Amino acid sequence: MSAPRVHTGTGESMAADRRRRKALWVCLTASFMTLLDVSIVNVALPSIQRGLGAASDDLSWVVSGYALTFGLVLVPAGRFGDQRGRRNAFLLGIALFTLASAFCGLAQSPGWLVASRLVQGAAAGWVTPQVFGLIQQMFEGARRARAFGMLGSVVGIATAVGPIAGGLLIEAFGAADGWRWVFFVNLPIGIAVSVVSPRLLPATAPDERPPHTGFDPAGVLLLGTGVVCLMLPLAQEQQWKGNGKWLLTLLGALVLAAFWFWERRQGRRGCSPVLDLRLFRLRSFALGALLGMVYFAGFTTVFFIYSIFLQSGLRYGALQAGLAMVPFAAGSGIAAAAGGRLVVRYGRGLVVFGLLGVAVGIAATLVAVRFVPGHGAPWATALPLLLAGIGSGLTIAPNTVLTLTEVPVELAGSAAGVLQTGQRIGTAAGIAAVGAVFFAHLANHHDWAAALQLGLATVLFFVFAALVVALTDLRASRRAEPLRRTRS
Incomplete structure (x- = not known):
């Protein structure tokens, strides 16, 4: 059952509209906090190593453990929210995430930190499908598309702000203990979200819940x-x-x-x-989820290899490396907001256009590194990365809208969990594949610029694979359009 349509013009409907907008901002703030902890921690790893005496395996688990438990709980969390109420599930996840962040910041050993990060990742994975489900529940049509566009902007902003914020915090509090504030920054945000959520977030109506026939x-x-x-x-x-x-x-x-x-x-x-396997009978959902998994295997690895190139190859500091990634993240954030509006008019064609923009931007970045391999590389790659970021913003948010557009509200959390799980698996697979190419060339030739170029070429492979999926869906949509008109 879809959310009721909003009719403007009465005081009651205007008040409900304002409450929905405030509730959306609560959801966006929660998403910002959980996404920030992905990018902000990467630049804090040297500080964690110095402060706790952590080994390289410990540092790897600080990053990958968060992603692992995040992906582990997404589908069960989405199903739980659909059946038992998304607001309560959201509050539980936020409380656990805030508590785990405090334990991360107070860690006295690498094992303590890794265990806290595993809990923190699970809590973030618990919150994420509730955010998607709540947006599905509160909005419909063009308003839903704009809301997902704003969520896409949050992804870009969190990605851009994370490395910069991490660098500033470490500089402010010192290399030994600055990493603790990377986690403590979540506490005021988490507490504020917990306080306002019960009043603003809607409860899931009984007739919007799937029938609950037991636990599996x-x-x-x-x-x-x-x-x-x-x-x-x-x-x-x-x-x-x-x-x-x-x-x-x-x-x-x-x-x-x-x-x-x-x-x-x-x-x-x-x-x-x-x-609920009926979700995969929806072509838009099945192909959209596949597109998201393949695309995330490519675009997320750009940050991974470029950050290593800057910090280890060019000896940039954490803050400098973060600033070098701003063009991509800023372009993505701005374009995602526009993509949420444009997708209603252009549909899957907008995603195809966005993927072409990403491909051109990544290819231009590869060429820029080829001809400006030294310390001028961040300046030479700024414009190509901006173009790739704009293309990414026109891909992720519109694809989310199109993937979930035919999903019933009562299955919104489950569908979001499947979509996000695919993206997490794609991210892990992409980092493994691109990282293997990058580090293998580096080990054999000790050429940072060439290793980055080969890594970017591998990224392009994933982007083109996503483009094939998008074109398949676009072609199927155009074939189905005359049939829908005939039936109507």
Whole structure:
């Protein structure tokens, strides 16, 4: 059941409109906080190493552990919010995230910090599908598209602000303890969100909830095991030597196949599955989720290899490296807000246009590094990265709108969980693939600029793969349009 249409002109409807806008800002603030902790921690790793005496494996788990538990809980969290109420699920996630952030900042050993980061990642993964579900619940049509456009802008802003904020905090509080404030900064935000959420966020109406016919522990166990087996060797690709780790990936694929058959059985028996497989009968959802997974395998790795190139290759500081990434993130944030409005008019064609912009921008960045490989590289790549960022903003937010547009409100959280899980798996796979190419060339030739170029070429492969998916959906949409008109 969709959210009721808003009719302007009465005091009651205007008050409801204002409340929805305030509720949206609460959701955006929560998303900003959880996304900030992805990018802000990367620049704090040297400070953590000095302050806690952490080994390289510990630092790897500080980053990959967050992503692992984030991806692990997305689908069950979305289903829980759909069935039990998204507002309560949101509040639980925010409280846990805030508490885990405090424990991260107070850590006295690497093990303490890693354990706290695992909890923090799980809490962030619990919050994320509730945000998507609440937007689906509160808005419809063009307003929903604009709301997702604003959410896309938050992704770009958090990505841009994270490295800069991390660098400033470390400079302000010192290299030994500055990293603690990277986590403590979440406390006032989390407390403020917790205070205003009960008053502003809507409760899920009983008729907007799917029928609750019990808990599916076997489904949760199969999904969790499959996601961990799939993501763990990808996240630890550089730390775990040898090829034996890829057997876990094969095991993960087999477990996820078993999960798929189990969920089909649950659905046929009228039981409550963790994942409603009817979602994949919607072409827009199935292809949109696939596009998101493939695209995230490419675009997120740009930050990964470019940051390493700047800090380890050119010896830039954390703040300088963060500033060099601002053109991409700023372009993405600005274009995402516009994309949320334009997608209603142009549909999947806008995503195709955005992906072409990303491809041209990344290719131009590769050429710029080829001809300006030294300390002038950040200036030479600023304009190409801005173009790639604009293309990315016209890809992510519009693709989210199109992927979820046909999803019933009662399944919004589950659908968002599936979409985000695919993106997390894509990110891990992309970093593993691009990182392998980047570090292999670096080990053999010790040429930072050439390694970056090969890494960017690998990124282009993923972008073009996403473009193929987008063109497939665009072609199918155009074929289906005359049929829809005939039926109407």
